[in-house]
Amino acid sequence: MYHVLESQQFDVTWLEGTFFPLAEQMAEVAKNGGNNDLHGRRMATFFFEPSTRTRMSFEVAMHMLGGRVVFSTENAQRFSSVAKGETLADTIEVVDQYFPDVIVLRHPDVGSAKIAADVSRRAHIINAGDGRGQHPTQALLDLFTIRMKFPNINGIQVAMVGDLKNGRTIRSLAYLLGKYDNVRIFFVAPPSLSVGDDIKEYLTRHRVGFSEVGDIHDIADCVHVIYQTRTQTERGGNMNGDGSRFRVDSSVLNLMALNSIIMHPMPINRSNLAETEIDPIVDDDPRAVYKRLQIGAGLSTRMALLKLLLS
């Protein structure tokens, strides 16, 4: 593994035998204030779309391991050479020669990370989200989170809820879950935001059971995980007033098993509380892991990935 571009490139042997054990170690390293394993290593982050969490977790992960962030841009779309008509391939080909060991890239176009990987001769490319495409490191942290509660992923039942058309995190997670046995996925979305055919075909090919469901209340009592997502209004997502069937609130909490968990890739849209995808009262429920376990998992897994790529 040289570049990290999509979830399909990971296999269960690597995940269970190498990656997750290392991520567990990294959680301890972070708690103890970091180490110096990546001393002398250099990261550059190129974010062509808004992000706080992802960029910060990568940059902090690098610092935690003693590496340096030698260049960082939070709105490359407007402030970089792209504004002057440069192609992404040209940008990366050039940037690669400033000796970054790893380039973390977020870009609005599907396939952009692949384009970057094709021209990079030296730097590792990490896809930190490419439009509606993938977000493979999110999938790693999501699976690591699930595994902390359910050490055996085989047989797990997961509901993915909300804007499944535009959300790249559910694509990446579905691909990753498809590597395990007896997994069952419930896709819970309005017809206009239903999950893409590419995912359904992949799951069928890998003999992963899945169903499409029109109301979260129909499956809340039988899943280990509710994976809620934000409606991607910036990509045209819209619940059309149908949000209550795709929202986690007290009525859903009442149905869920006591040892189940509620995840969310964050951020949660709370600009309008009547339409938010997770009622704030859910935050205090012990089953809600999106603000705690899942965040910590983001740091640990990114540290593990950097350590594997760079040391």
Place this chain on the structure above:
Amino acid sequence: MYHVLESQQFDVTWLEGTFFPLAEQMAEVAKNGGNNDLHGRRMATFFFEPSTRTRMSFEVAMHMLGGRVVFSTENAQRFSSVAKGETLADTIEVVDQYFPDVIVLRHPDVGSAKIAADVSRRAHIINAGDGRGQHPTQALLDLFTIRMKFPNINGIQVAMVGDLKNGRTIRSLAYLLGKYDNVRIFFVAPPSLSVGDDIKEYLTRHRVGFSEVGDIHDIADCVHVIYQTRTQTERGGNMNGDGSRFRVDSSVLNLMALNSIIMHPMPINRSNLAETEIDPIVDDDPRAVYKRLQIGAGLSTRMALLKLLLS
């Protein structure tokens, strides 16, 4: 003191016995190129409003003491998760788990630093300006500047001039001056931009003498300090052509005592020299400390604050 949210939280014993002596040491440390006292400590800066000076002085202060800035964003309003509808509380609650030791926050909403402090379980929060609210580290540097010229703050007479309605620095400084004895404050502003009732009530409660004055020339000869401010046009401030009564120019210089000083929190608006709050000729007067003493004080006091919080 865990968080730094407002000027009221400092008392004279701490200021005179602990903080200012340390800030004096820090001035020496900076002059000698820094030290390594905060090695391994991590700062994250979140600026939701434009800033050069404040962000830079905090980041340089951290570097000067051997710490690291692990994340920095200069326009979080547009480029962070807030653009996706996330609440500030959710942002901070999450960010706190990436192990920053201190989060420096500037935000347009009054009370935002308090919100951040309420959800942070680990990171110290420093309020670097919350809308029209407070800017307590500015008050510390302002008082440190005054103290360099007038070691005994008791009995000091200070004129605060300009847009007193929208300026948060005068609020924070007035609260801090109110801790000392026999202080007298002259508020010099047009009626539409006069100082808020909250400040006047606070001063009355603490038995601090103050007056409201309609022309800077009326008090220029009797104050130790003229504290000039910028009209906050971005918050609706407007001098309505009345600027000459609230401007420092040669006519004011001629009235001022030889050992008095002129301060300004910077930046000075010089986009229109006919309306600027400080005539450029004032810059060369030895009584003008806003470009020298006051700037150095910013670095020293922020280093002192970081050292107190983090070591």
Place this chain on the structure above:
Amino acid sequence: MYHVLESQQFDVTWLEGTFFPLAEQMAEVAKNGGNNDLHGRRMATFFFEPSTRTRMSFEVAMHMLGGRVVFSTENAQRFSSVAKGETLADTIEVVDQYFPDVIVLRHPDVGSAKIAADVSRRAHIINAGDGRGQHPTQALLDLFTIRMKFPNINGIQVAMVGDLKNGRTIRSLAYLLGKYDNVRIFFVAPPSLSVGDDIKEYLTRHRVGFSEVGDIHDIADCVHVIYQTRTQTERGGNMNGDGSRFRVDSSVLNLMALNSIIMHPMPINRSNLAETEIDPIVDDDPRAVYKRLQIGAGLSTRMALLKLLLS
């Protein structure tokens, strides 16, 4: 040499005897992962215009030599104190007191670097582009690139092609080439974008031969270097449909000598392939050095400059 403001300040003795030999050493240092020669030194970058390459190469150069970037802003125009009406001189005068050893400045106004140098009492100022003015470190890297292929600059023939009115890189390079003997420059541009009189007067005064040419094909067979530039549409540049006479494509490649080179300061505008200044097929020609040799030269020369200024 305290500040780096314009190409005219370098002379051949310094270039050939000091600077280029050091830049050659720096290329080795970078290849070997850097050193610690500038430990404890601090850089601040202020970019008031978009840039990826220049800002990144300076920041990486600093890291490569063990220094620190203590402050960085990628769109100072909108997010800094300038948005509040502060003058550049005031910004720099203040920033200088936060002890940066060097300030790298890009600004849209001609002469801005000079203004900064006039008020800086401590920090070295490096002009990283001042509007249509100069970009002296680009000239250094350009000349270093040429020298890698043609060790003796005396007698070199260079075609500068494209938007010569708005491009600052050709101004800086022409001034620098004018220091050598028997140099000949061909300016290839449409009348509306022809080279400025200031450059022509300078070259005449220094007895540098130059001609103005209306078609790249007329001189492609007799030059050592084609230095292609981007049409600066953001400064009003426009080829008015005449681009084919000022573009490098296969017809030009066929005319060029085998040991000649094609340079470009980057970025290349490829938002419209019919109008791009360099046809993508040129990229794979061994004579095209803009994506390889010239980029490496940018890092080496900036490292050399920082080492000379700061150690």
